[in-house]
Amino acid sequence: MKIKNNIFLVIFLINSLFINKVFAEEKAILNFEGDNWCPYTCEEKSEVGKGIFLEITELIFKNQNYTIHFEMMPWARVLKRGERGEIDGIIGAYKEGRNKFIFPNEPILQSTNSFLVRNDSSWNFKDFNSLKSIHLGLILGYIYGGNLENIRKNAQKISESGGENAIQKNLARLNGKEIDATLDEHNVLVYYINKMELNKSMKFVGDLGNKSGLYLGFPKEKPNSQKLADIFDKGFIKLKKSSEYKKILNKYGITGKN
Template structure:
């Protein structure tokens, strides 16, 4: 028993010494500005910068990579990458989450201005062909509606890859879908980056969702890193252009 305790204590000391010398973790996400932007150090996005600032206080560096969302989830789940940013428990329930979110997302339905369709609950979705991004949870919408109807192309059109939002907008313009789901600030950012107001009509809120950095279940210290981030976030004070 004493030997086991000494081994555990030594392991903890080794981990702490390693972090004291600065450890760098790799975090991945898709392009979802202003939350996750690019792997350019000067334009990583709100969530990435908040997580990096919190972990820096614990002497942990962060490297951010941009990948399509489905691939990002798969590589973090396999332990090839340490963590994913912008995820919620609905999407990756097996990942290790800190106790506090980095931000809150508002997922809403958007249509052309000429449409009079309004979201009034799941039953109202039967009236539209909805565009979504593969493996996005949209809060509870994935489990409640997208997953049950994923094979019905008259109800759901699923797009894959990175930077999918412009493709959804184009499909809406061409009449190939009647509505799509998007985070309100992400859609506003897309149009403001083109120096234009959002021309689309907000047809109702689908859900609000806490956004986290979630750590791989395949790595031995995922729980420790999530706990550490939970401790650091209450001390974090960031003024951001995105708030």
């Protein structure tokens, strides 16, 4: 009788382990990181929501039984952790110059980088040569659609902000006349100048280059990165055909024209 009971116990334990393994696979957690870049990735206390990119990412992977765990970090740190394969993905990246990541075929959105100055400034961006007369505020780790090298070659002076809330730091420095201009993604700047009530004291004075895609990036160091990129591609194609996609964009005031 004891032998039978022991056999049943072993079978029960094996089945339990198998069920737990399957359940764990079905509820796999993906660790993503990004910086404070609203309306794309927003702070938890944001009045608008989690952000366009995070909502889309969660929706797509949820349909494939993945749970997204998102941490907000300074962008330079996000990149280093991603390159080393310490996380499953980064959110809101330009793929130019990012050869340590695998990207889906299609960007989440097309992005424009815009220059912002105070209202009392007479400076306008015409070409890279026009940067020779200004002190420009940038963000550590950003590549500005692959244009960072040309910016560095031409700007009279560059100061880079890092850490959390780097965009707000640059806007505060611009408002305080510590820098002459700052450069960032257009929709992000619109969000933060409104949030900081600087919209009446600042103006846009030109865009940098052509539009560039913003992507999820999956570290080449991780063996499942291509699989995750493929999952996102298939899910995103399906999502864009649904009303849910437009609903998310409209929530944040974005048209979503690619």
